Every structure is written in structure tokens, then in C-alpha cells.
Amino acid sequence: MSRLMNLIPDIKTVVQIALLALAIPAASSFAASANLEAGKKLAQPCQACHGADGNATQPIYPKLAGQYADYLARALTEYRDGNRVNPIMAAFVEKLSDQDIKDLAAYYSAMPGQLDDLDGRMKPE
Template sequence: MNKRIALLAAPLALAVCLPVHAAGDANAGKTKAATCQACHGPDGNSVDPQYPRLAGQYADYLVQALKDYKSGARNNPIMKGFAAGLSEQDMEDLAAYFSRQRGLVVPEAPKTVQP
């Protein structure tokens, strides 16, 4: 009987020990994105080419980028300063918000008129 309990308890113990992946809250991310708007635009679609467009990016990519700025793995002093104060949940929330925004739509090339 003890073997059965041990076999049932082992997967449960493992599940409890695994890290929990925090889900981002897009509504909270919208509020937290206020400081991002100056460079990246209100919805993450910057009109200035020196600032990346965040809208429509994968959430996990955005979270990783923020973590990299915070750790210094990505070298940008401005973003490092912004990311320094972000918690894991803040990053998840921001990523949830920007990933749900409509990204850049590339217009079709103009059609040439044949004479």
C-alpha cells in the first residue's frame, strides 16, 4: 500500500515544485504601458523608425526582451532603466497588452498603369 501512495504522491510533489508561469493581464498591461507610449506609440506602433514596434509581437519574445534589458544581456541604457523597475508580472502584463495589438500592416505596392 505504501508503494501506491508513493507512486501517486511523486507526480503531485513534482507539480508543486515546478515554476508557475504567470499569465499576463492585457488590461493591467495597458495601464502599465503609459510610459512606453512616448517612444513606442499608444498601441505599440511607433511612427519613429528608431523605436521598435511592439504591437503584434509574440508575448514570450517581449517578456524575454524585457528580461534581457533588465539583466544587461541587451545593451540599451534607456531600456535598462525602464526595465529595472519591472517585476515579472509587470513584464507579463505588458507583453500581454502589446502582443494583442494589431501590428504593422504592410500596404500593397502601387499598381503600375500600362499606357
């Protein structure tokens, strides 16, 4: 039994590598089908709330720069399709095509972000 327990870290490593290998082609195919210049043009109205560089200065507006492209695309799609309800966002995204959403998501994800997390700020119990 202890021999099997010793193998668990190795199995976890193999699984993590396999998952990473599966994720890389998906991320690169998303980026390959997006047009950053088109995204930049589409992002002009977004600047009023989310900032010219995608890093909103008001805490009520999310920072878009540096976010994962697939997350941004999903959020925009959900706003457009009514699965996320926000009247302000709905008005901006209602006429976006799937390609427009990919372009916007890729544009913002490629920008340097000022995202913050709790890394190093959580005190262990």
C-alpha cells in the same frame, strides 16, 4: 530506397503537427497568467517612443504591437537583467517584476500590429 524517400513528406507533416501541438499549451498558459489591464497601465511610459498603439512612427523605435508575447517578455527580461544593453530601456524596465513583464508582453502582443516583412518582396534567383 525510393519508397523511403516517398515517406519523408509524411514524416515532416507529422513532426510539424507534433511541434504545433506542443506550442499551443505553452502560448495559452502564458496568456492566461497575464493581465492585459495591468499591462495597459504599465505601458503608459512606453508610448513616448513606441506609440500610443504600440506602432512606433519613428524607425529608430521598434513596433511592439502584434509581436509575439514570449519574444517581448524575453527582450524586456534581458534589458532588465543587463543581458541586452540599452541605457534608455534599462531605466524603464529596472523595477519591473516578472509579472509586470508578462502583463506588458501580453498587452502589446494582443494589439493589432503594423509589422512588415519581406514576404513577396524577395526576388527568386
